[in-house]
Amino acid sequence: MGMIYNxxxxxxxxxxxxxxxxxxxxVHRPNWNxxxxxxxxxxYSQEELxxxxxxxxxxxxxxxxATTADALATTLKQVVEQYGGGPxxxxxxxxxxxxxxLPLLEAxxxxxxxxxxxxxxxxxxxxxxxxxxANVGITFSDMTLxxxxxxxxxxxxxxxxxxxxxxRTYIAIIPKSTIVPRMTQAAAxxxxxxxxxxxxxxxxxxxxxxxxxxxxxMNLVVGVHGPVKAAYIIVTxx
Amino acid sequence: xAMKIGADSFHQRVEAGLHNSFxxxxxxxxxxxxxxxxxxxxxxxxxxxxxRALGEQIRQHTLLHLDYYLMQxxxxxxxxxxxxxxxxxxxxxxxxxxxxxxxxxxxKIVKSKSMVTEEIHLNAMLEAAGCEVIETDLGEYILQxxxxxxxxxxxxxxxxxxxEQIRDVFRKKLAYDxxxxxxxxxxxxxxxxxxxxxxxxxxxxxxxxAIAESGSITLVTNEGNADLVTALPKTQITVMGMERxxxxxxxxxxxxxxxxxxxxxxxxxxxxxxxxxxRDEGDVDGxxxxxxxxVDNGRSSILGTEFQPVLQCIRCAACVNVCPVYRHIGGxxxxxxxxxPIGAVLSxxxxxxxxxxxxxxxxxxxxxxxxxxxxxxxxxxxxxxxRQIIVEREGKAPISExxxxxxxxxxxxxxxxxxxxxxxxxxALQPFTTDERIxxxxxxLKAWTExxxxxxxxxxxxxxxxxxxxxxxxxxxxDL
Numbered sequence: 250m251g252m253i254y255n256x257x258x259x260x261x262x263x264x265x266x267x268x269x270x271x272x273x274x275x276v277h278r279p280n281w282n283x284x285x286x287x288x289x290x291x292x293y294s295q296e297e298l299x300x301x302x303x304x305x306x307x308x309x310x311x312x313x314x315a316t317t318a319d320a321l322a323t324t325l326k327q328v329v330e331q332y333g334g335g336p337x338x339x340x341x342x343x344x345x346x347x348x349x350x351l352p353l354l355e356a357x358x359x360x361x362x363x364x365x366x367x368x369x370x371x372x373x374x375x376x377x378x379x380x381x382x383a384n385v386g387i388t389f390s391d392m393t394l395x396x397x398x399x400x401x402x403x404x405x406x407x408x409x410x411x412x413x414x415x416x417r418t419y420i421a422i423i424p425k426s427t428i429v430p431r432m433t434q435a436a437a438x439x440x441x442x443x444x445x446x447x448x449x450x451x452x453x454x455x456x457x458x459x460x461x462x463x464x465x466x467m468n469l470v471v472g473v474h475g476p477v478k479a480a481y482i483i484v485t486x487x
Numbered sequence: 488x489a490m491k492i493g494a495d496s497f498h499q500r501v502e503a504g505l506h507n508s509f510x511x512x513x514x515x516x517x518x519x520x521x522x523x524x525x526x527x528x529x530x531x532x533x534x535x536x537x538x539r540a541l542g543e544q545i546r547q548h549t550l551l552h553l554d555y556y557l558m559q560x561x562x563x564x565x566x567x568x569x570x571x572x573x574x575x576x577x578x579x580x581x582x583x584x585x586x587x588x589x590x591x592x593x594x595k596i597v598k599s600k601s602m603v604t605e606e607i608h609l610n611a612m613l614e615a616a617g618c619e620v621i622e623t624d625l626g627e628y629i630l631q632x633x634x635x636x637x638x639x640x641x642x643x644x645x646x647x648x649x650x651e652q653i654r655d656v657f658r659k660k661l662a663y664d665x666x667x668x669x670x671x672x673x674x675x676x677x678x679x680x681x682x683x684x685x686x687x688x689x690x691x692x693x694x695x696x697a698i699a700e701s702g703s704i705t706l707v708t709n710e711g712n713a714d715l716v717t718a719l720p721k722t723q724i725t726v727m728g729m730e731r732x733x734x735x736x737x738x739x740x741x742x743x744x745x746x747x748x749x750x751x752x753x754x755x756x757x758x759x760x761x762x763x764x765x766r767d768e769g770d771v772d773g774x775x776x777x778x779x780x781x782v783d784n785g786r787s788s789i790l791g792t793e794f795q796p797v798l799q800c801i802r803c804a805a806c807v808n809v810c811p812v813y814r815h816i817g818g819x820x821x822x823x824x825x826x827x828p829i830g831a832v833l834s835x836x837x838x839x840x841x842x843x844x845x846x847x848x849x850x851x852x853x854x855x856x857x858x859x860x861x862x863x864x865x866x867x868x869x870x871x872x873x874r875q876i877i878v879e880r881e882g883k884a885p886i887s888e889x890x891x892x893x894x895x896x897x898x899x900x901x902x903x904x905x906x907x908x909x910x911x912x913x914x915a916l917q918p919f920t921t922d923e924r925i926x927x928x929x930x931x932l933k934a935w936t937e938x939x940x941x942x943x944x945x946x947x948x949x950x951x952x953x954x955x956x957x958x959x960x961x962x963x964x965x966d967l
Contacts (some may be wrong), residue, residue: 251565251764251777254583259573259783260554263729266790272555278734281544283537286741305754368771376771377719381685397754406769410718414711432755436740440700443736449701451567451767452718455759460711463751464626464643465669466650467517473625473673474680475711475758 289396290430298395298428299483305398309458310471312480318487321422322353328480329385332418336364338376338383341407345389348422348484370406377411386416386476390423392438396431397457400481404452413456419476421456424487501816501849510639510647514814517646521808524752525859532748542745543863545738546799549730550790556699556732557781563702567764569777577607577784584609584691584724585616587778591722593618593688597680599706599713600624601693602641602802602825603728603782606837609691621683623712625676629653632660641804641825642750680712690716690774694727695801696742697779700735703763704779707746709756717762723774725762729781730798736761742801745861749803785837793872797832799862804829806856806866812849828856832869840881847873 264271290301299315306313316324329337337358345351345367358365366379380386388408390400400421404410413419429435432455443449460475471477495503529535549556561571574580588596596618598604610620622631626645630636633656638644645653650667657663657672661679665671692713696705704725706713717723733739739761747753766773789798806828807813813827823834823843831846847870856866 251568251570253561253565253571253573255573255575255579256558256561256571259575259729259781260557262575262783262787263554263557263790266787267551267553268791272552273558274555276552276555278738279544279548281541283534283541283544285532285534285537285541286744288534289532309757370769370771373771377685381681394755399755399759404770404773405767406771409770410714410772414714414718432740432744432759433737436736440736443701449703449761449763451763451765451770451773453703453761454714455755455761457753457755457757457759460709460757462625462673462710464624464629464645465653465672466513467520467643467646468650468669470669470673473677473710473712474623474684474715 286431286433289433293395293430295425295428298430299425299485301395302393302398302428302481302483305396306458306481309398310461310479311398311458312478313483314480315483315485318348318484321348321482321484322350324482325350325387325420325422326353326357328420328482329387332420332478332480333384334363335385336366336379336383337385337387338366338380338412338416339368339387340389340409340412341368341370342389344422348487368407368409368412370409376409377415380409380411380415383416385418385420386412386414387420387422388412390421390427390481392435393423393428394431394435394455395428398481399432399455399457401435402452402454402456403450404454405450410452410454413454414475417476418478418480419456419459420480420482423481423483425483425485426487507647509649511815513646513649514640517640517643518808518810518814521642521751521804522859525749525805525808526752528748528752528754538741538745539861539863541741542801542861543799545733545741546801546862547796549733549738550795550798553730553732553790556734557729559699560697560702560732561779561781563699564764564777564779565702567702567777569702569764569779571779571781574780574782574784577782580607580726580780580782580784581609581612583780584726584778585612587722587724588613588616588618588689591688591776593722595683595687596620596689596691597683597687597716597720598622598627598691599693599708599716600627600644601691601726603693604691604726605638606728606825607726607782607784609726621680621687623680623684623710623716624708625673625710625712628676628680629656632656641802641807684715684719687716687720689722689724690720691724691726692716694725694731694779695746696739697727697732698734698736698739698761699732701763703736703761705739705743706758706760706762707743707756708758708760709751709753711758714758714760717760717774718772721774722776722778723762723765724778724780726780726782729783729786731801742862746801746803749801749805749859749861789836794832794836794869796864797829797836797869799864800829800833801862802829803861805859805861809855809859811851811853811855816849828866828870829864832864832866832873835873840877844877844881847871847877 303313354365368376391403392401459471459479460473461471462473463469564571572583613620622628629645640646653672654667663675694704695707747756765775765777810827823830825833834846835843850870852867854867
């Protein structure tokens with residue numbers, strides 16, 4: 250339990266300025282007069298959302314690769330090679346096994362002298378060193394936003410934040426079923442989880458393509474502090 | 488007053504701004520690009536007015552119940568093991584942060600861009616306490632290594648510098664040996680800063696939106712610097728203005744959508760990061776310790792007054808990007824970290840009329856700002872209210888009439904040009920232009936051009952230009 254300092258006077262000042270007693274309970278959000286966020290891509294099929302996502306990828310400097318679950322390992326290997334190969338860092342995430350990627354990660358790549366580090370919570374800060382040296386970081390997407398071309402990542406012990414930030418290239422594997430219209434659906438999902446008493450992960454990332462900046466004469470530079478390149482591999486039959 | 492930048496008078500600053508032709512060109516170019524992007528983004532949504540109405544309603548509801556939501560926020564932060572400090576003043580905020588930093592024996596601090604830490608002059612305090620403070624936003628980093636040059640735009644702080652100047656600063660301060668290409672400059676900054684993130688003791692961030700229901704904070708960047716600032720150092724301190732809060736994830740989402748579209752015309756920026764407490768048990772990255780500092784510093788005295796709507800602000804700078812006055816005098820002229828028009832409303836409220844009484848006069852009251860605001864703050868009406876108070880209640884003499892006239896001269900000149908905005912105008916003014924600049928004005932242009940050169944009306948009309956430009960961009964794809 251953390252500490253809270255100076256709260257009472259601070260909140261009393263606010264209440265006084267608002268011309269009333271402090272409100273401690275029973276505040277409910279009103280029914281908003283307009284809810285335009287829910288009309289974006291309303292009624293779209295999964296197929297239509299996928300096309301919207303693909304179209305958006307070209308605007309966010311992100312390579313879009315569609316494949317099937319059976320061909321995923323081959324596709325992933327090709328994409329990694331295109332970006333210059335290892336070293337590679339990945340999440341420790343059950344989906345790598347469910348999608349049949351462990352033979353690639355644990356046997357095929359190492360036999361070809363490609364360094365692969367699977368996030369290992371017990372190794373502590375060593376993980377960050379791996380991620381910093383890695384050329385490619387690979388995660389799955391937990392939710393995917395078609396409108397903005399965004400992958401949503403929920404952190405946990407096996408799903409380190411550094412995997413998507415520190416390597417030079419970031420690859421997200423996106424099962425088609427994770428695609429929703431926009432951030433609205435992700436926010437509503439998280440809000441529901443909180444309402445039923447679930448604990449929010451310490452870090453939720455909404456990542457849209459590689460890092461970039463227009464701070465020098467408004468010229469866009471792709472690749473600043475985070476990854477320089479990004480690719481989404483969509484698994485169309487999962 | 489901590490928000491203040493520079494000791495020059497308003498008049499001197501305006502003069503300097505007017506004579507810096509690179510800056511004026513850069514400001515005009517940036518305004519155009521950012522404004523066009525915002526308009527495109529709004530058009531793409533189709534129902535922008537509904538979005539604005541929703542944004543306004545969310546902000547108003549939150550402000551009216553601010554004590555309740557701050558209570559909920561602080562409870563939830565503490566539940567997750569974070570510490571919350573409520574700071575009535577800048578001094579209290581600085582004092583608390585200083586104590587944390589000293590307790591952690593911190594030598595190196597990395598920061599991601601934050602207006603409120605500028606407002607309370609946190610860096611100066613940390614440096615006085617013997618810490619090395621490194622700004623990691625590329626624009627802020629450039630300003631910092633150039634002996635703390637002040638920012639000139641909320642979203643693009645180094646807007647007034649050209650790439651050659653930046654190259655020279657890098658050469659002088661960072662042993663840089665490459666060219667002025669933005670890619671090479673950025674790559675060098677990336678390399679320099681990587682090491683700083685990995686070796687920093689404390690990371691300090693601002694907060695775009697805190698979320699009451701979960702005790703989370705939301706950070707919005709394109710560079711990814713806030714993510715490294717919060718993922719790598721062992722201690723994280725987040726400083727927020729007390730009004731930067733929403734009830735739930737659902738309202739955060741709406742305001743983030745409004746922010747990224749209004750600021751840079753993007754559907755979402757590259758990184759929207761929602762952090763809750765310190766790292767969870769078993770996590771490897773993320774801070775071991777998390778402190779949230781909630782700052783009043785004059786904000787509460789705005790609540791319950793006619794100026795309350797200014798607290799709806801989400802710091803997108805859409806108003807800055809449409810302001811004809813900002814376009815001509817640039818961000819430094821306001822003498823405040825918050826530039827026109829939002830700054831002209833906010834700075835006198837936070838910093839007092841003594842220092843900022845000219846700002847409400849540095850406006851043509853054209854209402855472009857009000858129209859651009861994604862949360863519907865009636866900015867031009869609030870500027871007018873300031874003027875009334877300055878004259879009636881405060882009994883302070885307003886800005887010198889001469890300067891006010893110059894400001895109004897600009898308004899008149901601009902509207903004349905817009906009225907002449909047919910294809911005739913460029914020809915009509917032909918005899919008076921040299922190198923695309925009008926050097927000597929006629930009629931209503933005269934007073935203004937006596938102190939400055941007026942940019943010649945474009946040979947293409949804006950509408951024509953816009954159409955052409957749009958076609959080009961459709962071909963090239965969106966580049967941000």
